Amino acid sequence: MADVTLTVDGKRITAPAGTLLIEACRKAGIEIPAFCYYPGLSLQAACRMCLVRIEKMPKLQTACTTPVAEGMIVATETDEIKQARKSMLELVLANHPLDCPVCDAGGECELQDMTFKYGAGGSKFIDIKNHRDEQQWSPVVFFDRPRCILCYRCVRVCNEGMDVAALGIQQRNASSVIAPNDKTELDCEQCGMCIDICPVGALTSDTYRYKTRPWEMTHIGTICTHCGDGCKTTLGLRRSEDGMQIVRGDNRDKSGLNGDFLCVKGRYAFDFSDSPERLTLPLVRQEDGHFETVSWDVAIKAVARGFREIRDTRGGSSIGVIGSTRITNEENYLLQKFARGTLGTGHIDHHRTTDYVSFIRALGGQKGRFASISDTASAPAVLLIGNDPTEQHPLLAWNLRTNVRQNRTRLYIVNHREIKLTRQAKAFVQIGSDSYAAFASFLSGGDSTAFGESATSLRDALRQEPNLVVIFGSELRGADVETLVKFGLSLPDTKFACLGDYVNSRGAADMGLYPDLLPGYVPVAASGAMQTEYGERFPAQPGMDLASMFEAAGRGQIAGMYIVGDDPVERLGIAPETLRDTFVVVQDMFLTGTAKLADVVLPTASLYEKSGTVTNTYGDLQGVKKAADRAGVRTDLELIVRIADAMGHDVRKLVPFGKGVRADMGQSRGAQSGEADRHAIWLAAHNLEPKLSPFDPNALLDEIQRVVAGYDFDRIDLLAGSSPQVQPASAELVQIAPPSSRPDSIQPSGDTLFTSGTLGHYSEKLNEVQAFQEKKALVAAD
Amino acid sequence: MSLTNISVDKKPEGTIFSPELAARFDKLVTLYPMKRSALIPMLLYAQDEIGYLSDAAIAEIAHRLQLTVLDVRNVLSYYSMLRTRPAGKFNVQVCTNISCMLRGGQELFEHCERQLGIGHKQTTPDGVFSLEEVECIGACSWAPAVQVNYDFHDNLTPETLDAILAEYRSKASQ
Ligand code: SF4
Ligand code: SF4
Ligand code: SF4
Ligand code: FES
Ligand code: FES
Numbered sequence A: 001m002a003d004v005t006l007t008v009d010g011k012r013i014t015a016p017a018g019t020l021l022i023e024a025c026r027k028a029g030i031e032i033p034a035f036c037y038y039p040g041l042s043l044q045a046a047c048r049m050c051l052v053r054i055e056k057m058p059k060l061q062t063a064c065t066t067p068v069a070e071g072m073i074v075a076t077e078t079d080e081i082k083q084a085r086k087s088m089l090e091l092v093l094a095n096h097p098l099d100c101p102v103c104d105a106g107g108e109c110e111l112q113d114m115t116f117k118y119g120a121g122g123s124k125f126i127d128i129k130n131h132r133d134e135q136q137w138s139p140v141v142f143f144d145r146p147r148c149i150l151c152y153r154c155v156r157v158c159n160e161g162m163d164v165a166a167l168g169i170q171q172r173n174a175s176s177v178i179a180p181n182d183k184t185e186l187d188c189e190q191c192g193m194c195i196d197i198c199p200v201g202a203l204t205s206d207t208y209r210y211k212t213r214p215w216e217m218t219h220i221g222t223i224c225t226h227c228g229d230g231c232k233t234t235l236g237l238r239r240s241e242d243g244m245q246i247v248r249g250d251n252r253d254k255s256g257l258n259g260d261f262l263c264v265k266g267r268y269a270f271d272f273s274d275s276p277e278r279l280t281l282p283l284v285r286q287e288d289g290h291f292e293t294v295s296w297d298v299a300i301k302a303v304a305r306g307f308r309e310i311r312d313t314r315g316g317s318s319i320g321v322i323g324s325t326r327i328t329n330e331e332n333y334l335l336q337k338f339a340r341g342t343l344g345t346g347h348i349d350h351h352r353t354t355d356y357v358s359f360i361r362a363l364g365g366q367k368g369r370f371a372s373i374s375d376t377a378s379a380p381a382v383l384l385i386g387n388d389p390t391e392q393h394p395l396l397a398w399n400l401r402t403n404v405r406q407n408r409t410r411l412y413i414v415n416h417r418e419i420k421l422t423r424q425a426k427a428f429v430q431i432g433s434d435s436y437a438a439f440a441s442f443l444s445g446g447d448s449t450a451f452g453e454s455a456t457s458l459r460d461a462l463r464q465e466p467n468l469v470v471i472f473g474s475e476l477r478g479a480d481v482e483t484l485v486k487f488g489l490s491l492p493d494t495k496f497a498c499l500g501d502y503v504n505s506r507g508a509a510d511m512g513l514y515p516d517l518l519p520g521y522v523p524v525a526a527s528g529a530m531q532t533e534y535g536e537r538f539p540a541q542p543g544m545d546l547a548s549m550f551e552a553a554g555r556g557q558i559a560g561m562y563i564v565g566d567d568p569v570e571r572l573g574i575a576p577e578t579l580r581d582t583f584v585v586v587q588d589m590f591l592t593g594t595a596k597l598a599d600v601v602l603p604t605a606s607l608y609e610k611s612g613t614v615t616n617t618y619g620d621l622q623g624v625k626k627a628a629d630r631a632g633v634r635t636d637l638e639l640i641v642r643i644a645d646a647m648g649h650d651v652r653k654l655v656p657f658g659k660g661v662r663a664d665m666g667q668s669r670g671a672q673s674g675e676a677d678r679h680a681i682w683l684a685a686h687n688l689e690p691k692l693s694p695f696d697p698n699a700l701l702d703e704i705q706r707v708v709a710g711y712d713f714d715r716i717d718l719l720a721g722s723s724p725q726v727q728p729a730s731a732e733l734v735q736i737a738p739p740s741s742r743p744d745s746i747q748p749s750g751d752t753l754f755t756s757g758t759l760g761h762y763s764e765k766l767n768e769v770q771a772f773q774e775k776k777a778l779v780a781a782d
Numbered sequence B: 001m002s003l004t005n006i007s008v009d010k011k012p013e014g015t016i017f018s019p020e021l022a023a024r025f026d027k028l029v030t031l032y033p034m035k036r037s038a039l040i041p042m043l044l045y046a047q048d049e050i051g052y053l054s055d056a057a058i059a060e061i062a063h064r065l066q067l068t069v070l071d072v073r074n075v076l077s078y079y080s081m082l083r084t085r086p087a088g089k090f091n092v093q094v095c096t097n098i099s100c101m102l103r104g105g106q107e108l109f110e111h112c113e114r115q116l117g118i119g120h121k122q123t124t125p126d127g128v129f130s131l132e133e134v135e136c137i138g139a140c141s142w143a144p145a146v147q148v149n150y151d152f153h154d155n156l157t158p159e160t161l162d163a164i165l166a167e168y169r170s171k172a173s174q
Helices: A021-027 A079-092 A110-118 A153-161 A193-197 A264-268 A296-314 A329-343 A356-363 A373-377 A394-407 A420-424 A436-444 A452-463 A479-489 A505-510 A528-534 A546-554 A568-572 A636-646 A678-685 A697-707 A715-719 A731-735 A757-761 A764-781 B019-028 B035-050 B055-065 B069-076 B098-102 B105-116 B158-173
Strands: A003-008 A011-016 A051-054 A073-075 A141-143 A167-170 A177-180 A203-205 A218-223 A232-240 A243-250 A283-285 A291-293 A319-322 A381-385 A410-415 A427-430 A468-472 A495-498 A560-564 A583-588 A600-603 A612-615 A621-624 B090-095 B129-134 B146-148 B151-153
Touching (some): A011 A021, A051 A079, A079 A110, A153 A167, A153 A193, A218 A621, A296 A319, A296 A583, A296 A600, A319 A546, A329 A612, A329 A636, A329 A697, A356 A479, A394 A410, A394 A420, A410 A420, A427 A452, A436 A452, A436 A479, A468 A479, A612 A697, B019 B035, B055 B069, B090 B158, B098 B105, B105 B158, B129 B158
Parallel strands (some): A003 A073, A381 A410, A560 A583, B090 B129
Antiparallel strands (some): A051 A073, A141 A203, A167 A177, A232 A243, A283 A600, B146 B151
């Protein structure tokens, strides 16, 4: 829209016609106070804090609802306005308990700030204040009416942002009260958005209330450890007896790709890190079968001895390695490098929850085809096939709702169930749960009308979409992914996203935790360059996948297993006898089903206790920062390095650190002979210094950036806190025929909004919420 | 099992209203460009028929208007003449707003409290009377005024009011 020019406080500013005065002022650096105005939500004009004087208008006007107009002359801070705001505050405070000294919001409360600024210290009211007792509405949400300033932000965010509509407003005037939808309880998604958005301490969360004061916390921005969307979360930390304890998670500064959104898991399910079940001492199984806690030194030596013996007597290929969807890229990269280069095994895999390989292959090396999570909030049209983002990708669901609400994006949904997002859909086609593959062919297949009229008109509509984002779940695999992608590619400028389940599912795939693929999806058969990087033990043949490894272990062909951050035993129901003759080393936070069968268990740090990077399912790469701290545990990175070191492996060949380490990697022959230090040259070319320690994740990130296809983003983007998108596009992968992947190699987690794989079991709060929801579901059913 | 989107709002079966009222509601929802515009008339009619707005009545009205139960409660709690608990057969509403107050409305209300033995928004044990103190009922010219159900009684004194109450009491026993 055309720009209009107006004058605010004597300053001439321009803004596009239609902009709200409050926004135009904010952009020009003039802050207008507001309680009820919240960008992105509908207008309320309830609080009257934003009153300004506009020339030629009879009364003070609300800047939050007035669009700018040409020639407008506005004053935002005159004595008259200050007096008006002060009077409004007096009214707001009329029934307020002034319990700031104990209130959760004390110190970061918008009402405090406003009162401080406009001064409504005295009150003309002599009446007894209205009081209502605090209420608990759910395991996470509490409401303290006397503190509420009736800004309706909570009601609107729940209606509009969440599309849950669990909050209402009842009674009237001074008795008005925010009310939950199920008598005295909330029947909702328990996201805590209402708590987060409350400008005062009226809505509080069970995990944080009355625990600490805002200024007593340190705040660290990192990435949520749960689903594959990778929300940024700012963790509030407090010193505890054995480290730094997380007491709060939110993203109030809207600094990440998720804006201020977090779901129930990101907001509350960090308590696993304080779980009393957390392992903090290494365990080694004794002759008599019991676990004994030992020192780190003893444990690491035991692991190194075990692995070296097996490798040297039975060969590296009798060891299997399983990586994790919840550790960093650097750790997974290092793990597979350790497997291939130190142990000399090709048996490496991870819990695959979706088929990234077919997806990457289908894209055939094209760049610019990956939809980032931010694309889902802005694309003019989205096709969602399979999955239920409300349950499995809450941020995606939030983005899609926002996109429909604000940009009227055309959302097309194909699913076997009438998922909640169909409420926002322009078109919804319900298919059989076993018809996804057929539907993919139907889309690309000429004029078939196999799925009926509504499906045909959906296809016709899609064919008219020039900027479609296609998002698909794990319902589509293998050749079906390729069929769908082929359809998408037949339209102009289509982008794609493949939905995997955990925080670093995509990273684990990108980092080559596959028996047949190296980092960047390079087939083992085309490993040329990588082989020289990893040294002479590098296995030339693809290895076994996860399930085959256990079968082989049962047959006595796998003598050693190194399982990092995964619980395959529990997940696949593997019989304990299977591992009877296998030397099993488990790195985990808890004594999982798998750990119980291990010979050595090494307690590790959680994602909240380490630094590095993770890649969300859309390929957005983000930095994680060490926030919490737990005495006793070590990061997976450190443990892998230490084990390699104890095995006598030259650590410098595993992690490039120090100066000039790569001049000769033991292959001073053939084409490589006399080659200068590749890594040093790369570092110099990218203006980076060599890292000083083998435990510095950045040393590994340097190598990842150097060798992994698609990870060649600009480091400055990452350092600046943004999320560069990775576009792994291995040209080799495309040319190679699809491997005959076992049908059971992909196992979607089946997680809901209230579960989170193994980790979820150890979050007390998540379990509590889940039990609460189950109770509600039962009540609703009868 | 999906644990989100559990609907607390169950779909009511059939109708709890009389066939006449149900038919009236069927028509009402077609009269406005937005269905929910019919909400307040429906609440009033339902209250007149049942005596109060029961959970079942609220659920049915919500369903008829495609609103949530919470939406309906938000609206009905705003209006003091809508109630969610049964009132007496005769609901005595005494105005104590300014005109009536100046002419003895407050005394009338206190008189009722003594005579009926109940306070604001309470009901006599026999269910015959309930009492409410209300704001201006638009009868200022004849203040002080009292409304019993839909009938007005004005220019009252404690004595004339007693006679009126006695009349209602005898009606109740008929
Ligand atoms: S927790 Fe989320 S879904 Fe529940 S009431 Fe608050 S905003 Fe709504
Ligand atoms: S509870 Fe908080 S967000 Fe909701 S209306 Fe009250 S002050 Fe506003
Ligand atoms: S949407 Fe996913 S990444 Fe975001 S807070 Fe929830 S679980 Fe964490
Ligand atoms: S911000 Fe404008 S009225 Fe509340
Ligand atoms: S003040 Fe009582 S009827 Fe108007």
